[in-house]
Amino acid sequence: MRKKKNDGVMPCRRALSRSAFLKRVRDTVKQYDMLHRGDRVLLAVSGGADSVCLLKALLDMRRQLGIDIVVGNVDHGLRGKESERDSAFVKRLSGKFGLGCVHKKINVRSGGKKGASIEERARDERYAFFKEAAGANDCGVIATGHTMDDQAETVMMKVIYGSSLAGITGIPPVRIEGDQRIIRPLIRVERREILAFLEKEGLGYVEDSTNRDVKFARNSIRHEILPFLEKYNPRLKRSLVNLSDTLREDFFFLGPEKEKAVRKYAGGEGSPPVGIKISDMILQPKALRKEIFKELFRRAGGNVKKLTYRHWMDMDYFLRAAKKNKSLDFPGDIRVTRTVDGIVFRKR
Structure with a gap:
């Protein structure tokens, strides 16, 4: 079902081989050992292109991977009617695919860690809800729609503002927190490939209007800085993601060595x-x-x-x-x- 632009749901462009796209996602899942047969997955869906794509891709591979899926959605209450529209879209989409949808509306304008920005509070509240919802629904895995573009933008931000080795490693494809596993199956997929897949599948998505505002650093990197640098290296995003993977390997080597040295000497x-x-x-x-x-x-x-x-x-x-x-x-x-x-x- 295609939605109209003035409904806030954007049609996608360009076609892409469906089998090639699903193979890219499947290879990423295998490369980082993200999913195991019998896993029950809470899939974080905002209604944006990335999370809608991840939902459809995992649904198409659900039987092959041997997993069950539950949808999780958060309304941060920061964009008024637009936020409510996004959540309503996710609920309709979940129903269309016959999936349960766990939803929560939160208020991030008050409370939270002292000195934290609204964005940081929103992230903390969002992940707290996903972990709680995953536990309540017997899900040992939480899947988010972070993409290669998100990873490249994160690494570039760390380079611009300065960072430690840990920061330059960017978004971890897999993160273990207690008995839960947080995974990013689209971390090796570019956004243009996601849009192409959604076009082929005839799926629309909602767009967060704030994502176009270049006064925010990440948006400026996405819409201005990376496109400018891609004139010199069209594969810049992939290069940045490869860099983050390489440095993450170094960081994971240092971690155990640090622990051994601290235990021995301190x-x-x-x-x-x-x-x-x-x-x-x-x-x-x-x-x-x-x-x-x-x-x-x-x-x-x-x-x-x-x-x-x-x-x-x-x-x-x-x-x-x-x-x-x-x-x-x-x-x-x-x-x-x-x-x-x-x-x-x-x-x-």
């Missing part, structure tokens, strides 16, 4: 203060030393997201040059003090 989790001998710290490769510093900072009560590259450079110099009883202050009132042969992290 002991297990405990109440601050936490400390380590300078000789043990200097012994580590520089990349691992940085991860140990961040872990000890976290254990002392600091927020790692507040650390910058400058903080790490200051810490590295402090390790090599500071004298006994000298100290260095970091965000969150964390102070690092030099002892006779080590350093101690504590709240001021």
Whole structure:
């Protein structure tokens, strides 16, 4: 059923081989070991092109993959009648495909973490609902419609604004949280391929009008920066996604090595203060030393997201040059003090 533009539901353009598209999604699921036979999946559907495409693709492969699907939808209440329209569209679409739809309307304009933006609060509330709904409906998997474009935009944002290795890895194709698995089966699929698939299937979708507003950084990257850079590399998005995958492999190698080093030289989790001998710290490769510093900072009560590259450079110099009883202050009132042969992290 094709919807009219003035109904807020956009028709898609261009045709694409249906079998080739489904193979791309299936290969992504296999590559990242996303789904197993017998899985029950809560599929997060906003009504946008990406999530509608994911819904149709997983439905078409449902028997082959051996999975069950439940639809989850959130109305953030940020766009008034437009938000209500989107949720109503998702409910109709779920009914058309004979699927149950779990829906919740939330208010993200109040409450949430102190200092968090509306976008951050919306994301936190959204995922909290999806996890709750997944548990209530015996779903061990939550699937979202993040695409190759989303990944490329995320990596580019991290490059522009600055980031740690963890940040440059972008959106994880699979993330384990407790007994739930969050997956992104479209993470290797471009948005233009998604639009082509929907056109071939005759499916419409709703469009969030705020996605066109280039005053938001992500929209500017999507509509202005990436198209400009693609003049020099038409496969830029794929290059950025490949970069994120490569760096994620490096990051996953560092994680266990960091844990082993911290356990060996600083002991297990405990109440601050936490400390380590300078000789043990200097012994580590520089990349691992940085991860140990961040872990000890976290254990002392600091927020790692507040650390910058400058903080790490200051810490590295402090390790090599500071004298006994000298100290260095970091965000969150964390102070690092030099002892006779080590350093101690504590709240001021």
